[in-house]
Amino acid sequence: MNFRNLISAAALGSLFLGSSFNVYAGAKPVTLTEPELQEAESLFKAQCSSCHGTQRLGGMGPALLPDNLSRLRKTQASDVIANGRAATQMPAFGSILNKDQQSLLANYIYTQPKLSPQWSDENIKASQIINHQPSDLPAKPKFEADLMNLFLVVELGDHHVTLLNGDTFEPIHRFKSRFALHGGPKYSPDGRFVYFASRDGWITKYDIYNLTVVAEVRAGVNTRNLAVSSDGKSVMVANYLPNNLVLLDSETLDLIKVYPVENAEGKSSRVSAVYNAPPRNTFIAALKDLKEVWEIPYPSSDKSKSKEERAPKVRPIAVNDYLDDFFFDPDYKLLIGASRDSAGGQVVDLDLGKVTSSIPLPGMPHLGSGITWDYQGKQVLATPNLKEGKVSVIDMKTWKVIKDIKTEGPGFFMRSHEQSPYAWVDVFFGPNKEAVHVIDKNTLEIVKTLRPAPGKTAAHVEFNKDGSKLLLSIWDMDGEVIVYDANTLEEEKRLPMVKPSGKYNVWNKTQYERGTSH
Known part of the structure; x- marks a missing residue:
């Protein structure tokens, strides 16, 4: 549908x-x-x-x-x-x-609109569309494939999503999405359901097994992203407009609670993003206009309680600067964040509830695309830079920059896999947008630069479940998804697609594979 x-x-x-x-x-x-x-x-x-x-x-x-x-x-x-x-x-x-x-x-753009937008609890409830009760849909998929090695490919050019077999790299199904999906789809823990957020606030629950939309609701007017709890029972939505977080029941996207985002003095803020923190059983949100991070526990699953009783309270954590972009260590104890206008990053200890370190990172590090791996007996964080042609590799004990790897221009996405010796980073901005660098994680050197589609933007790598293959997008209306052998770096296959942006592997996203975005 x-x-x-x-x-x-x-x-x-x-x-x-x-x-x-x-x-x-x-x-x-x-x-x-x-x-x-x-x-x-x-x-x-x-x-x-x-x-x-x-x-x-x-x-x-x-x-x-x-x-x-x-x-x-x-x-x-x-x-x-x-x-x-x-x-x-x-x-x-x-x-x-x-x-x-x-x-x-x-x-x-600084004039007030003639008609001012509102989006209340009642608006959210009135927008809800339920196509199926999940319990009425068969639990057996309509196709044969390794269900944990599926990919979803978002095609921004004509607002579609392609479901791809991660073993054969053959499309299983292609379906229409809402306009301008944003923030990356998020899976239920078993990988059966996927939740999409569109820029204009629509949240969609899609049943991959039955290839159908289960439910939709409009949670806001301008939305950043969503997160799904590790128990699969709730969804949290981060909004720019209005300034709030919206908590939904995952079953049919019923509204549980709207959290207006404001500090103790009543100053309000947009939400930069919200993420699930699996070991903590909480959602973590960074705020665009307040120097705070919010931690919100999952709601109670006791449906005998009222929705208000089920909804947990917010734990605000003060930080040193606005957080436009942020990243977690693998244990979700530390949040590493940066501001668009700052000259560095800050490390927030979520257990202690305070900033404990700073990181000297000039330019504009894209920490949301940061990845970690083990290097010479220590865990390191690597991040591309949105303004400068470099990848910064940082010791996660001392928070010192071990090396700045020079690239052909500012990059947006960086990806790897626990089983891969390589990390891949694009050159998303500037004249060298066609280039993708492959970095050896043991030597911190670029070992190969690929130009798979001269003159077109090559971006966003995603590995398959075991890290043996990977997909790379050509971000063009006449675009492609290219399949590479992750070890030999040889091209194996091209799949024509309409401006394919992100690719999202079920295993990597549900298991929080080190080397991919969460």
């Missing part, structure tokens, strides 16, 4: 509720004259709406509203419009728009 492309009439009708938009404190709003407003709306529709939504509520790109721009000054906004933004897919409009038009657009 295809995913629905429109929210329900009841939910749509209640998205705009007048001028009472006080979800959080953001940037100071700007007022434009009516002629300026009309011209700005026309420019925005022509140049920006395809990514940011016609109502500025977000799509492929984030929402552009004054309440959502608290950390972006107008002067910075003008610069981003003219020159694009490093480490994002925001293009430069300096050659398309003149200075006055750039300034007008920068002012426009």
